[in-house]
Amino acid sequence: MADQVKLHGNWLSPFSSRVIWALKLKGIPYEYVEENVADKSALLLHYNPVYKKIPVLVHSGKPICESMIILDYIDETWPENPLLPSDPFERATARFWIKFIEDKSPVLWGVFLADGEDDREKARKATLEVLQTLEERAFGDEKFFGGDEINMVDLAYGMLARWMPVIEEVVGVKLLDPDMFPRLHALAENFRQAAVIRDNLPDHDQMVPLFKIRREQLLQIAGK
């Protein structure tokens, strides 16, 4: 068990993917346990009794929960190829935008879960507002969200690069429009093309039919 690294995840989850990307960027060997989110393993519930959610990283038998906390843990345990800048002010800025996307995550998934034209339109507008704030205020002219190299901010924003286009196709709305959000659109594209990410991204065409089914199930549960 000493120094063994194990990840309980789900291949369709952007939160899981954040951890996979971090482990790959750091070159840390790990064992992967695919969890069925509809029927979670007893071990997962044991490791994460509060949220009962993936991802959970288990290192030398100790569980760490919540994707961004796992990323901090990884960065502090294996400091080579740092995932955050060394300057405290730059770190604070990175953390600010990481917290922003964490806080806005329900908004960004709003369109996926909205039913009926009114709700969908409301959710679409809320999403565009978040994207507008990002386009105007976050990120400079560097290649990646986090700067010239992929860092923790990019991993936090990975949802924009793959899950958002899937939502767009499943629901049939445009969100990350290249004309409205040229900078964000380019950043998402650069992220998708980066070697470690490209090789560890779930496939768009495989995701779409599964997210269609998932959406129908969720709308049924919500009684919509």
Next chain:
Amino acid sequence: MADQVKLHGNWLSPFSSRVIWALKLKGIPYEYVEENVADKSALLLHYNPVYKKIPVLVHSGKPICESMIILDYIDETWPENPLLPSDPFERATARFWIKFIEDKSPVLWGVFLADGEDDREKARKATLEVLQTLEERAFGDEKFFGGDEINMVDLAYGMLARWMPVIEEVVGVKLLDPDMFPRLHALAENFRQAAVIRDNLPDHDQMVPLFKIRREQLLQIAGK
């Protein structure tokens, strides 16, 4: 401006108090700017255009927003008297419970904003559920939330020590019941008694009438 530390805050805000406590624990001299949350200064809006909220720490002219991000910044800029454990796993555990209280903050304020007996009862039950999770799963038998010394976890949980008793009195419900939550109750008491905290806590009796007025205003705005 070099190395000048300035805090834009509001004396009634637990988020502001977190930063004040951290600065005091570190022994960092700072200038304090009291903001009227109903009429924020142009400078505050300039420093925090995304959220337009206090607290904002300005260090050598650079603004840092969001209370827990400010605490990370303070801890990284002035490493003496560390606010987080040095072991990565213990840091992850601290961050887990910090994130928990951040996520649950709307629940913990739910009773304050609930109108009518049904809503209030629903909000009370939700709060007790959060407190139950904390009582059962978080924190050991140490004196403080964070261990034997006050650390970042305590500052995050400061709301329980002062604002929750104020909510209880304003609304007329018991939440942090010493019989139901003996451990949490003792931790809150120890926190209140710690020297730096005791000397930098807004006064309960001064707060109650102001929170009564604030509650009425907020309920009116909500059209209740």
